Amino acid sequence: MAKYFPQALRDFKESEFLQLRQGSMSLTDYERQFEQLSRYAPHLVDTEVKKIRRFENGLRPEIGMIIMSHRFTSYREMLERAHAISYQRTSFEQYAQQSKESSGKRKWNDPNKDRCNWQSKRPNTGVRIGGASGNITLCPKCNKLHRGECLLGKNMCFRCGKPGHIALNCTEPPKRKDDDQDKNKKGKARVFALNQHEAE
Numbered sequence: 001m002a003k004y005f006p007q008a009l010r011d012f013k014e015s016e017f018l019q020l021r022q023g024s025m026s027l028t029d030y031e032r033q034f035e036q037l038s039r040y041a042p043h044l045v046d047t048e049v050k051k052i053r054r055f056e057n058g059l060r061p062e063i064g065m066i067i068m069s070h071r072f073t074s075y076r077e078m079l080e081r082a083h084a085i086s087y088q089r090t091s092f093e094q095y096a097q098q099s100k101e102s103s104g105k106r107k108w109n110d111p112n113k114d115r116c117n118w119q120s121k122r123p124n125t126g127v128r129i130g131g132a133s134g135n136i137t138l139c140p141k142c143n144k145l146h147r148g149e150c151l152l153g154k155n156m157c158f159r160c161g162k163p164g165h166i167a168l169n170c171t172e173p174p175k176r177k178d179d180d181q182d183k184n185k186k187g188k189a190r191v192f193a194l195n196q197h198e199a200e
Contacts, residue, residue, distance in 0.1 A: 013040035021058045027086040030058065031079065051075045055082075062089065 017037035022030040034055055038045045045051040052075055056067050063085050072078035136145045142152040151158055159167040159174065 010040055013037060014044075017041045017044070022060045022063075027063070027083055034058065048073070048075050052078050055079075 017034075017040060020030075020033060020037055025033070038051070038054075045054055052072055055075070055078065056064055059067060059082065063082060066085055067078060067082055070078075070081065072081070136147055138145055139150050139152075141150045146158075151161070154163075156163045157165050157167050157170050157172075159170040160172040162172070
């Protein structure tokens with residue numbers, strides 16, 4: 001022992017064992033290193049309690065904090081629990097990564113993406129009344145429904161369109177549409193269906 005394993009080397013290995021931490025190692029690799037280096041410092045792990053505490057001190061904080069909250073009677077029991085926690089954390093991290101990647105793909109490959117954007121970019125035309133030829137929108141100036149140019153602030157009658165008075169005091173009779181125009185409009189809205197005999 002003195003020739004092939006001098007005291008200086010033993011001290012170095014013991015120091016290495018005392019400084020051993022899991023860090024970026026997997027739990028299996030940490031366990032292997034712990035078992036190898038503990039042989040050079042048997043007095044530090046000569047009881048189950050000492051061995052458990054020494055192993056716990058080197059674990060990563062997210063595993064060590066959970067392990068330290070339990071009281072284990074044997075090193076093997078503690079080791080099995082540590083492996084179970086490590087496996088659960090690894091599985092959860094992989095699942096979270098896959099979910100993140102798949103949500104990223106859905107975000108860019110969404111078939112409704114363009115349609116949604118197009119709908120959101122359509123201008124807000126307010127309330128619509130009537131067909132395509134009779135749209136009435138909410139005026140942003142007077143906050144009322146009307147067609148054409150807004151007369152608010154121009155001192156003009158909303159009823160007859162003449163200046164000098166308001167619609168409340170207007171003496172002009174309300175504008176009536178021509179009967180011919182009404183007939184024409186009604187005629188445009190009609191639908192005719194012919195059978196073969198009538199068409200001939």
